[in-house]
């Protein structure tokens with residue numbers, strides 16, 4: 001039940017430092033939410049499963065913090081273990097006190113942050129994304145939200161359990177910045193139509209056109225790198241993609 005979930009009362013009470021130690025605030029570099037002041041989580045994978053998307057995106061966005069939200073304990077633990085293993089494997093061989101960073105190559109005058117090694121920017125959080133998203137993320141904090149092969153909940157009486165709905169889409173609009181993108185992919189026709197219908201009906205979103213999709217590297221990664229996507233591939237199933245752009249809020253009347 002939800003009593004088993006720990007979650008912050010509001011985003012400013014969330015301490016991300018143990019999730020991203022290489023980007024943690026310090027006495028010399030104070031910040032907020034446990035992170036240095038130029039860093040916040042910006043990409044979220046909702047229902048990340050075993051983390052294939054996160055591990056493929058992390059090296060492509062080395063300066064951006066990514067998080068996977070996953071409701072199952074054992075799956076979350078698996079992803080956490082894999083993050084630890086990848087960080088260890090890619091830690092620079094150094095005698096310095098920090099094992100997770102290499103030396104800074106900053107220009108004169110620029111902040112002298114050390115350059116974190118790969119996979120320091122990825123984390124996994126056990127959470128029920130249908131309930132606690134605004135507890136973790138402030139208004140407009142995220143630039144990308146992924147819904148890869150969400151559970152289809154086929155039966156009509158189960159549709160309320162779907163992770164895309166009119167109400168939840170308002171939460172997604174809240175945490176995404178204007179211009180931010182929602183990525184969806186599924187092999188289930190009915191769920192694809194449902195997601196398109198619900199995002200298109202929402203005043204804060206517009207569908208992203210085919211041309212823009214073709215140029216978006218994240219779409220390619222989403223189509224090939226998730227565990228569920230690989231399963232669909234093996235079974236020669238279809239992959240239905242739809243993305244939606246967060247619009248600017250209209251001015252107050």
Ligand code: SAM
Nearest residue numbers: 047048049070071128129130148149226227228
């Ligand atoms: N996205 C992954 C992929 O493409 O390989 C996993 C897809 S799997 C079919 C759906 C995942 O969503 C499962 O791992 C499930 O535990 C997770 N999930 C379902 N409801 C959730 C919720 N409310 N909050 C967080 N995760 C959820």
